[in-house]
Amino acid sequence: MIHVAADRRVFEFHGKNSFYTMCVDTEGRLLQIGHGGLAGRSPVCTSGYVYTEWLGNLMEVPAYGDLSQDEVVLKAEFSSVSDPVRDLRLRYVSHDTVTDAQPGFAPKHGQPVLITTPRQTLRIRLRDIEFDFFVTACYRWTPEHDIMERWLELENKTDQPVRIEQCFSGVLPVGHGQFELTALDGFWATESHLRREKLAFGTKILESRTINTSALHNPFFMVNRVSRAGYEHGDVWFGQLAYSGNWRLAFEARHDLFLRVFGGYNPYDFELILPPGGTHSTPAFIHGFSTEGWSGASRRLHAFQRERVLPRSPESAPQRPVLYNSWEATSFGVTEQNQLELARKAAAIGVELFVLDDGWFGNRTNERSSLGDWFVRKSAFPNGLKLLIDEVHGLGMQFGLWVEPEMVNPDSDLYRAHPDWVLHFPGRPRTEQRSQLILDFGRPEVVDYIWSILDRLLSEYPIDYFKWDMNRAASEPGSVEGKAVWMKHVAGVYGLMDRLRAKYPALSIESCSSGGARVDAGVLYRTEEVWTSDNTDALCRLAIQEGFNYAYCPRVMSCWVTHEKNDQTKRPATLALRFNVATRGTLGIGSSLNHLSDAELADYARYIAFYKTIRPLVQDGTCYRLLELEEHNSSVWQFVGEGGREAVLSIVIADHRTAQVMPPAKMKGLIADRLYKGTDDLGRVLYTATGAELMSCGVPVYAQQDHPCMLAIGYSRTIHFTAT
Numbered sequence: 001m002i003h004v005a006a007d008r009r010v011f012e013f014h015g016k017n018s019f020y021t022m023c024v025d026t027e028g029r030l031l032q033i034g035h036g037g038l039a040g041r042s043p044v045c046t047s048g049y050v051y052t053e054w055l056g057n058l059m060e061v062p063a064y065g066d067l068s069q070d071e072v073v074l075k076a077e078f079s080s081v082s083d084p085v086r087d088l089r090l091r092y093v094s095h096d097t098v099t100d101a102q103p104g105f106a107p108k109h110g111q112p113v114l115i116t117t118p119r120q121t122l123r124i125r126l127r128d129i130e131f132d133f134f135v136t137a138c139y140r141w142t143p144e145h146d147i148m149e150r151w152l153e154l155e156n157k158t159d160q161p162v163r164i165e166q167c168f169s170g171v172l173p174v175g176h177g178q179f180e181l182t183a184l185d186g187f188w189a190t191e192s193h194l195r196r197e198k199l200a201f202g203t204k205i206l207e208s209r210t211i212n213t214s215a216l217h218n219p220f221f222m223v224n225r226v227s228r229a230g231y232e233h234g235d236v237w238f239g240q241l242a243y244s245g246n247w248r249l250a251f252e253a254r255h256d257l258f259l260r261v262f263g264g265y266n267p268y269d270f271e272l273i274l275p276p277g278g279t280h281s282t283p284a285f286i287h288g289f290s291t292e293g294w295s296g297a298s299r300r301l302h303a304f305q306r307e308r309v310l311p312r313s314p315e316s317a318p319q320r321p322v323l324y325n326s327w328e329a330t331s332f333g334v335t336e337q338n339q340l341e342l343a344r345k346a347a348a349i350g351v352e353l354f355v356l357d358d359g360w361f362g363n364r365t366n367e368r369s370s371l372g373d374w375f376v377r378k379s380a381f382p383n384g385l386k387l388l389i390d391e392v393h394g395l396g397m398q399f400g401l402w403v404e405p406e407m408v409n410p411d412s413d414l415y416r417a418h419p420d421w422v423l424h425f426p427g428r429p430r431t432e433q434r435s436q437l438i439l440d441f442g443r444p445e446v447v448d449y450i451w452s453i454l455d456r457l458l459s460e461y462p463i464d465y466f467k468w469d470m471n472r473a474a475s476e477p478g479s480v481e482g483k484a485v486w487m488k489h490v491a492g493v494y495g496l497m498d499r500l501r502a503k504y505p506a507l508s509i510e511s512c513s514s515g516g517a518r519v520d521a522g523v524l525y526r527t528e529e530v531w532t533s534d535n536t537d538a539l540c541r542l543a544i545q546e547g548f549n550y551a552y553c554p555r556v557m558s559c560w561v562t563h564e565k566n567d568q569t570k571r572p573a574t575l576a577l578r579f580n581v582a583t584r585g586t587l588g589i590g591s592s593l594n595h596l597s598d599a600e601l602a603d604y605a606r607y608i609a610f611y612k613t614i615r616p617l618v619q620d621g622t623c624y625r626l627l628e629l630e631e632h633n634s635s636v637w638q639f640v641g642e643g644g645r646e647a648v649l650s651i652v653i654a655d656h657r658t659a660q661v662m663p664p665a666k667m668k669g670l671i672a673d674r675l676y677k678g679t680d681d682l683g684r685v686l687y688t689a690t691g692a693e694l695m696s697c698g699v700p701v702y703a704q705q706d707h708p709c710m711l712a713i714g715y716s717r718t719i720h721f722t723a724t
């Protein structure tokens, strides 16, 4: 609900558990009044209070100008008769409420999301005190999840260009106190690791400077007062950015320990020139409030993504298919013959989507050549891809293909023909990473060319799925678009994905960037799933997935079971552990099926069949992290379906000290007076208890037959509970 007391110009959002309030003071400044738990609060709009004083810098859209010395949302430079003016003072002009507003970089593919009921967006229009430069602060409200998407719309109505030097999408007022930050950071093969730290006086920055989302930090955060929130209790402010380019989250704790979170474009190497008449909309800064701790914050984000972010074309299946990907099995050595063999074995164990990874094009037999030459490698696939795709379809599976559209190897026909099509500064060195350079998406002809390649592939072959990879960070970002290329690159990628989805509505897209370096709400608006990490070692994955689950829903988390001895860490893991970890998201298989015995293949088939029975709960249920890795060295998650008649308990003991006592996992959301049976993948009934017992006494983390002192590292179980 949005309350507006127009006479006093007070605006207040009410959600299930939270409020957000702003007002316009007597000078016309838009001020932040507060944001927090509702707890019996009635709308300020009814209190009769009139705001007359300016609360220091707590402006809704703090701009460089006025008295600003702290961080600002906007920094603009106006041309003037004498020196340029770098002073922006925004004052209230008008407001309205609409139901069709869209942030910048919103998807244009036209496909629906799960819940399409209209949401209200409050728009407050501000203008500089002198120049015809307008800023509209937009707030789209999803009250059932206490989530706001906010963005800015800029409009230059002067007759001179306006240069924007800094532009966040907004600033979230958190409040006074000692806060701690929960963030996700990492690197290749060790993405989305959970980190908690106290926010000291000053500014803490999380950011990307790589042109993609980055694996170093993810554009996500949770903050809470130190010791006042935990896994399932307390007030938590959280947020994420719907943007896959250079982003920044700045946590500014002022001298009075008032914490604000700025989110949006990274000011690093940023410039936006708005010509006379020019407009620009920033990407959405999504934020919300949980009264149920970190896990409650995650549940709000998960539901929001499932219902309001992910595309659900009418052609797409309600659940994500079980995938097979050949990368770890055959690497660059893909041939028609070995893929056919893998496809037959994959279909026999229950796989539903077969993905041919890198190596199928140009002269691509290693990473040093052919990116850009998207023509089938005839020496490996003499029949083009047709024979393989027909066979895959004939086996009842979908067909997926790996592409890396933003890249080119210098050893490629594309680069030889167009050496200027890459990011570079003329006459300066071009630094390669993984032997590749980044195409300049500031050039429309480059984006058009890539469109023609992808369009040709899809019109020539019945491809159901693209794995869209991106394997390097930007350097030497020289472009025909100057500094605007940081933004143009993202717009180019999103534009291509949107166009593909619009023309081929049955196509699914996986976002991959050397593992999980392009995971954010912006790419989720146009993809079905993301590749979580190249690290498929089950115990490493456990931690990576736990962090991932803080910010993103299980449905988008692609998880593979791979070889017994892991490719990255070279250590072994039992099949049970590999499956029990991988079934916490969308299951995939990456093992060398040609090297497995019939008995092993039968075990794979059994686990896959079991996964299909729990899949609706995992992919679309509500996820509780009942025991967290961080606290217990073990992780217990529960997925529960609507109404509570079915649930899944996923238990993984990462490490165990002799005689360590693990608390029972107290389940959530079940029906108290119903009797539940808990069965495992072998169909054994391990637990029989009422909902009340499962929720109040909990489930012992070890099954009765497994004595705790005997437990090995990596003990794991997945149990499917159904009400009888």
Ligand code: DGJ
Residues within 6 Å of the ligand: 327, 357, 358, 402, 469, 471, 512, 513, 514, 515, 531, 533, 534
């Ligand atoms: C990086 C990805 O993360 C891998 O899964 C694989 O697709 C390789 N690229 C292929 O080059």
